[in-house]
Amino acid sequence: MSAHHHPPQPMNQKLITPGVLVLLILTGIGVCFAIWRFIFGIGSITNLDNQHPWGIWIAIDVATGVALAAGGFTTAALAHIFHREHYHAVVRPALLTAMLGYTFVGLGLMIDLGRFYNIWHPIVPAMWSGHSVLFEVGLCVMCYLTVLYIEFLPIVCERLEKEERWPRVRVFCMKLNGLVGRIMFFFIIAGVVLSCLHQSSLGNLMVLAPSKMHDLWDTPILSLLFLLSAFAVGFPMVIVESMVASRSFKLKPEMHILSPLAKFVPVLLGIYLGFKVGDLAVRDKLSLIGEGSPQATMFVVEMVFGVIAPFIMLLFARVRKSPTGLFIAALMIVLGVALNRINVFLVAFQPLYPQKTYFPSIGEVAVTVGLISLLIFCYRVIVNYFPVISHPGQARAT
Amino acid sequence: MGLSRRGFFHTLGVVGGGTLASATCARASSAGPQRDHSNDMGVLVDVTKCIGCRRCEYACQEAAGFDPPDIESFEDKSVFDEQRRPVARSHTVINRYSRPDGSGPVYNKFNCLHCLDPACASACLVSAFTKNDTGPVVYDPSRCMGCRYCMVACPFEIPTYDYDYPLTPQVRKCNLCAHRVPSEQELPACVKICPAEVMTYGRRGDLLELAHERIANNPDVYIDHIYGEHEAGGTSWMWISNVPFEEIGFHKVDSKAPPRRTEAIQHGVFKNFLPPLMWYGLLGAAMWLTRPEKNDESKEGDQHAEVQS
Numbered sequence: 001m002s003a004h005h006h007p008p009q010p011m012n013q014k015l016i017t018p019g020v021l022v023l024l025i026l027t028g029i030g031v032c033f034a035i036w037r038f039i040f041g042i043g044s045i046t047n048l049d050n051q052h053p054w055g056i057w058i059a060i061d062v063a064t065g066v067a068l069a070a071g072g073f074t075t076a077a078l079a080h081i082f083h084r085e086h087y088h089a090v091v092r093p094a095l096l097t098a099m100l101g102y103t104f105v106g107l108g109l110m111i112d113l114g115r116f117y118n119i120w121h122p123i124v125p126a127m128w129s130g131h132s133v134l135f136e137v138g139l140c141v142m143c144y145l146t147v148l149y150i151e152f153l154p155i156v157c158e159r160l161e162k163e164e165r166w167p168r169v170r171v172f173c174m175k176l177n178g179l180v181g182r183i184m185f186f187f188i189i190a191g192v193v194l195s196c197l198h199q200s201s202l203g204n205l206m207v208l209a210p211s212k213m214h215d216l217w218d219t220p221i222l223s224l225l226f227l228l229s230a231f232a233v234g235f236p237m238v239i240v241e242s243m244v245a246s247r248s249f250k251l252k253p254e255m256h257i258l259s260p261l262a263k264f265v266p267v268l269l270g271i272y273l274g275f276k277v278g279d280l281a282v283r284d285k286l287s288l289i290g291e292g293s294p295q296a297t298m299f300v301v302e303m304v305f306g307v308i309a310p311f312i313m314l315l316f317a318r319v320r321k322s323p324t325g326l327f328i329a330a331l332m333i334v335l336g337v338a339l340n341r342i343n344v345f346l347v348a349f350q351p352l353y354p355q356k357t358y359f360p361s362i363g364e365v366a367v368t369v370g371l372i373s374l375l376i377f378c379y380r381v382i383v384n385y386f387p388v389i390s391h392p393g394q395a396r397a398t
Numbered sequence: 399m400g401l402s403r404r405g406f407f408h409t410l411g412v413v414g415g416g417t418l419a420s421a422t423c424a425r426a427s428s429a430g431p432q433r434d435h436s437n438d439m440g441v442l443v444d445v446t447k448c449i450g451c452r453r454c455e456y457a458c459q460e461a462a463g464f465d466p467p468d469i470e471s472f473e474d475k476s477v478f479d480e481q482r483r484p485v486a487r488s489h490t491v492i493n494r495y496s497r498p499d500g501s502g503p504v505y506n507k508f509n510c511l512h513c514l515d516p517a518c519a520s521a522c523l524v525s526a527f528t529k530n531d532t533g534p535v536v537y538d539p540s541r542c543m544g545c546r547y548c549m550v551a552c553p554f555e556i557p558t559y560d561y562d563y564p565l566t567p568q569v570r571k572c573n574l575c576a577h578r579v580p581s582e583q584e585l586p587a588c589v590k591i592c593p594a595e596v597m598t599y600g601r602r603g604d605l606l607e608l609a610h611e612r613i614a615n616n617p618d619v620y621i622d623h624i625y626g627e628h629e630a631g632g633t634s635w636m637w638i639s640n641v642p643f644e645e646i647g648f649h650k651v652d653s654k655a656p657p658r659r660t661e662a663i664q665h666g667v668f669k670n671f672l673p674p675l676m677w678y679g680l681l682g683a684a685m686w687l688t689r690p691e692k693n694d695e696s697k698e699g700d701q702h703a704e705v706q707s
């Protein structure tokens with residue numbers, strides 16, 4: 001019952017550190033390029049063309065962003081649906097990551113969409129197209145983002161309840177918190193259902209383009225593989241984040257929660273690995289691994305360093321109990337799933353009439369790096385002022 | 399935070415109703431690719447007749463309102479040194495191919511094939527691409543969000559994009575002159591201008607008959623393949639040729655329309671919204687069953703399941 005012993009507290013540390021300054025500079029550079037895009041068009045700062053309609057803004061900002069936000073629904077399921085109370089302490093940080101992650105998916109989309117001001121069109125019933133995979137993804141993501149904001153409300157309320165300066169706000173927040181708390185279970189389950197739906201559909205997107213997909217990834221069960229990898233990456237992402245946060249706030253890593261959490265990972269990762277290999281075997285495409293193409297190389301890197309190696313590492317209790325070992329293994333999984341999304345959306349995508357090969361431009365990289373920096377900065381600001389992180393070693397604010 | 403049992407089931411019921419309602423709407427808008435397309439208007443291209451004059455490129459640019467340069471400038475043959483693709487300002491292009499035996503060039507025409515079961519329309523999340531009852535696959539820029547998924551999806555890599563427009567970019571492709579051929583008596587611009595009668599505009603059923611007839615009557619000229627009869631589930635534009643299509647810039651494309659792949663999966667997952675609802679129910683049940691019994695540390699009374707967030 002660590003949640004009861006150490007309720008989440010604002011970190012209340014100095015906000016601006018050298019690291020934070022770097023984040024802000026990177027954000028500034030990204031913003032400049034983004035402004036450029038809105039004045040001169042997508043073509044002016046990207047390497048996209050008619051043969052490569054999607055670049056890293058979709059593969060990283062959107063697809064990878066959604067995958068790495070999976071910690072939100074996996075921890076919610078573990079702690080709230082299956083009532084593993086021991087893990088309550090990781091739910092709030094994971095929820096915050098998911099909320100920020102999906103918000104930034106939306107921001108990234110606003111930059112990538114040619115007619116960004118029409119982003120709300122999928123909610124107009126007259127334009128609905130139930131056969132479109134992207135429609136399903138879009139609608140689920142919009143609903144889930146709403147759910148995430150609602151799930152985050154108690155954190156905001158808890159903070160404002162303590163605000164002596166605004167008595168009216170305090171009363172309102174207490175009432176709101178009570179109300180939201182009573183119906184929270186509904187949103188928690190809805191969040192998990194919505195996540196499962198769009199995490200998988202995101203994979204189904206590329207199933208529509210069989211003639212352009214490299215055979216290693218062109219499978220009708222791509223949606224299932226996306227879902228299983230989202231399950232597998234949720235906890236590792238939480239582990240990486242928690243350890244990075246502990247380090248940056250100069251606290252001890254919470255191994256008493258993270259080590260047991262890591263026990264689930266080999267199981268989930270093993271299931272993913274099984275399906276991934278089984279899929280290749282059933283489609284009789286295993287031999288492609290050795291074909292020596294750039295695609296095959298990327299596939300091997302993705303599987304060996306992103307799945308197989310961390311899977312083996314985490315089977316050993318010694319690794320799970322060592323902060324360094326656990327961190328490395330979890331980070332490998334996170335990077336492996338990120339690489340998988342990049343592989344599916346960029347590396348496997350082979351135009352029929354290529355005029356050139358796609359490689360992200362400086363502008364694309366700058367915008368992506370800027371978005372990620374801004375996300376990390378927001379995370380830091382929020383955990384600093386709102387009760388997100390529960391940590392035994394942290395200074396108690398009253 | 400506590401929650402009462404009654405509230406729990408009540409809310410479950412409300413969700414159920416809501417999702418069912420939206421399920422009906424989602425089903426109503428699903429595409430109907432299986433209608434009979436033999437009366438759709440389409441075009442048959444006979445590549446053996448093309449002389450590579452590129453007048454169709456001129457006519458197309460003019461019909462699309464792009465103010466093409468002088469028609470004479472289209473006689474420039476140096477463009478054939480490269481394999482070109484349709485671009486935002488030119489929705490059709492002619493490419494030249496030399497035959498292995500060196501016997502004269504073959505010209506091929508590229509533009510949207512107006513698929514019977516178009517991947518671009520299945521891809522679009524706001525129905526900006528739709529297939530008309532008369533055959534053309536048309537685009538409505540006012541709906542478009544500019545996500546470019548249609549471009550990813552097209553099995554022939556046809557749609558192009560206004561990458562340099564900051565605010566009002568459009569997806570551009572041939573629309574079979576849907577905006578200017580209101581009656582069946584009129585002809586699409588490229589068909590009309592062609593001096594060599596390469597293209598025949600007509601009902602798809604008739605065009606297929608004509609194509610089969612030509613191949614049957616001249617078996618030593620044509621290869622026995624109508625490109626577009628079955629490719630990607632069939633297309634409104636079709637080609638006959640004296641050289642294999644792989645040698646004149648066409649790819650082998652599976653006869654199964656791409657949307658049949660994704661839509662089968664998607665409609666399976668959403669069948670009457672039952673699977674998501676069942677998933678919801680299962681998770682709800684799990685939440686209920688694994689709730690901690692009379693937790694000592696909980697300050698809630700015993701008729702409250704504890705949900706802490």
Ligand code: SF4
Nearest residue numbers: 510511512513518552
């Ligand atoms: S060829 Fe491409 S753009 Fe044209 S209708 Fe078919 S899928 Fe759509």
Ligand code: SF4
Nearest residue numbers: 522542543545546548
């Ligand atoms: S770019 Fe426009 S037309 Fe194409 S799929 Fe997206 S919204 Fe639809």
